[in-house]
Amino acid sequence: MLSVVAVRPPSRAKDSEVARLAARMREREAVLLVQGPWPQTEAMIDVSDPSWSGLGEGHGILSGRELTVTVTSRRAPVPRSRRLMLPDDRGRLGGGSQPARTRLPEPLPMRRAV
Amino acid sequence: MGVVPAGTPPRSLVVWVPDWPIVATTRDGDEPLDAAEPIAVFEKGAVVACSAAARAAGVRRRMRRRDAQARCPQLTVVDADAVRDHRAFAPLIAAIEEVAPNVQVMQPGLCALRARGPARYFGGEAAAATVLAGAIAALGIDDVRVGIADGTFTAEQAARSGTRREDPVRIVPAGTAADFLAPLPVVVLDEELASLFGRLGVQTVGEVAALGADRLVERFGTRGHWLYALSSGRDPRPVTARTPPPELHREVAFEPPVETADQIAFALRVPAAEFVSRLGAQGLVCTELRVVLTGDRGERSERVWLHPGAFDAAAVVDRVRWQLAEQGPGAAKSVAPSSRLAGQLRSAVARVRIEPEAVDAAAHHTARLFGSGPEERVHRALSRVQAMLGHQGVLTPAVGGGRWLGERQRLVPWGDVAGDLQAGERPWPGSLPDPLPSAVFAEPVPVAVLDDDGDMIAVDARGEPTAAPTVIELGGRRRGIRTWAGPWPVIEREWDPARARRAHRFQMVDDAQGAWLLVCEEGVWQIEGRYD
Numbered sequence: 324m325l326s327v328v329a330v331r332p333p334s335r336a337k338d339s340e341v342a343r344l345a346a347r348m349r350e351r352e353a354v355l356l357v358q359g360p361w362p363q364t365e366a367m368i369d370v371s372d373p374s375w376s377g378l379g380e381g382h383g384i385l386s387g388r389e390l391t392v393t394v395t396s397r398r399a400p401v402p403r404s405r406r407l408m409l410p411d412d413r414g415r416l417g418g419g420s421q422p423a424r425t426r427l428p429e430p431l432p433m434r435r436a437v
Numbered sequence: 438m439g440v441v442p443a444g445t446p447p448r449s450l451v452v453w454v455p456d457w458p459i460v461a462t463t464r465d466g467d468e469p470l471d472a473a474e475p476i477a478v479f480e481k482g483a484v485v486a487c488s489a490a491a492r493a494a495g496v497r498r499r500m501r502r503r504d505a506q507a508r509c510p511q512l513t514v515v516d517a518d519a520v521r522d523h524r525a526f527a528p529l530i531a532a533i534e535e536v537a538p539n540v541q542v543m544q545p546g547l548c549a550l551r552a553r554g555p556a557r558y559f560g561g562e563a564a565a566a567t568v569l570a571g572a573i574a575a576l577g578i579d580d581v582r583v584g585i586a587d588g589t590f591t592a593e594q595a596a597r598s599g600t601r602r603e604d605p606v607r608i609v610p611a612g613t614a615a616d617f618l619a620p621l622p623v624v625v626l627d628e629e630l631a632s633l634f635g636r637l638g639v640q641t642v643g644e645v646a647a648l649g650a651d652r653l654v655e656r657f658g659t660r661g662h663w664l665y666a667l668s669s670g671r672d673p674r675p676v677t678a679r680t681p682p683p684e685l686h687r688e689v690a691f692e693p694p695v696e697t698a699d700q701i702a703f704a705l706r707v708p709a710a711e712f713v714s715r716l717g718a719q720g721l722v723c724t725e726l727r728v729v730l731t732g733d734r735g736e737r738s739e740r741v742w743l744h745p746g747a748f749d750a751a752a753v754v755d756r757v758r759w760q761l762a763e764q765g766p767g768a769a770k771s772v773a774p775s776s777r778l779a780g781q782l783r784s785a786v787a788r789v790r791i792e793p794e795a796v797d798a799a800a801h802h803t804a805r806l807f808g809s810g811p812e813e814r815v816h817r818a819l820s821r822v823q824a825m826l827g828h829q830g831v832l833t834p835a836v837g838g839g840r841w842l843g844e845r846q847r848l849v850p851w852g853d854v855a856g857d858l859q860a861g862e863r864p865w866p867g868s869l870p871d872p873l874p875s876a877v878f879a880e881p882v883p884v885a886v887l888d889d890d891g892d893m894i895a896v897d898a899r900g901e902p903t904a905a906p907t908v909i910e911l912g913g914r915r916r917g918i919r920t921w922a923g924p925w926p927v928i929e930r931e932w933d934p935a936r937a938r939r940a941h942r943f944q945m946v947d948d949a950q951g952a953w954l955l956v957c958e959e960g961v962w963q964i965e966g967r968y969d
Binding site for chain 2: 351
């Protein structure tokens, strides 16, 4: 069992608060997830270049999004990037730009009733 | 015969309220029925009790529902509920116990006492009967009958058959029980055997007694002993008094009434600790707490509070404090509609009552020997933060039911139960399929969706957009639309004008690859959610 605490600070946290929180996290063996800037992080995850698929000109439905996930961590200071499906067409995290993925044919626009 | 005691049984006093299931329906619940209306209580499709108005219309006991409704079309049909009957009867027992102790509840509406004590205390059996009838009548019940005789069976029959509304007390003198019972029909003895006795030519209780113990035993076995004892006025059953249930609630009255929550909370500390320890003495803990605040002018605020675990004294005081915080002017708006709050206080608090709404065995709530892991820790941390910030300060997400995302996303105060847990799992045809937007706006954000000419897009009566959307204008910023889909109609509750909605959904992806879920309702565009 792993305790996770997710935080979104409205403004920059004070250094003393950061230190207190870090000590408490170490004591409880928990993970802190922060959205926004935070000093002395173990790792940072950044997403960019989203691209949605599934929609057309008046037809289709949003089915998945491909985006670039960049990870910078203390152990591996060189940023690593990869294209991932988040979410994929089943609403989960999918692997990168996989050529072998079987894709449904693009939906065709429905003919309008006259 | 060995089973039948030779001597006469002790004098018994029976208090009977006629048609108790009907009286219970007129005294129980938030909206009690009117006693003057025709009401009938049904069990297994047959009438078990009916009100005077229904009886005047021809409704009788053991009548089938459709026959009863045919005779009295305006009949109010109520299902039998033994719990309701007992609940409504409890205050009557309490009133009787105020006057005379050791009451045996035979069934709701019927209870027995030993007559000797009250008769000596009040100076005669007639005086005791009058006092008891008066105690019940003081609770607003206008028809109550009392019978006093040798043994509970004879006393019950004296109350049931020997009294009238104008003459509510019947005393059968000692030693004359058999004479009193003799003319009664045999059905009072045993409903099941009544028809058999009828076929045997035995019509009255006196004729049953005249058969003699030996012949009854010969025909009916041990049941014969019993029938002989009852019919000859020698009911062997003693009155077995109930043990009054312990009083678990606590009430604190303030004289003069106090305004500040701190004072009230301080005064409640000791009673709250007593409340918890009194429950603990019974091996119970409180899991649902009812707090009733009574104002100086008699107005009440009542609410049931839940606890994720069990209430301790500090948690009880916290709940009272939160309920007081909800009383201020304008505070009613901030209260979630799901909370079970009734009434508003407009003056200083005169009385606080805390009572357990639901209890559980304490054994289910003790700390485990080796700790119960992170759940316990989360529970403690959140409860502590909630004690500091107030009831609405700690919220947990829950999935509600509905076609709109705003209805599905619900935040429930920590410890409360999300109203309808199954509602979120029902199919809800017309709701949005996965993937769902990650940001849902509780308050819909107004937006403009324009076509090439800069005209607002609308959805026509045939469910088609008037033109292809090309631009979203949100807060003064224009975004070009790259791809879009829709309209998907959401038409719900057309039968209810107050809640009916007729709207169309669109999904759009803008130039910066931001995906939006938009709703067009009667020509007005709003953002329902954002995919990010």
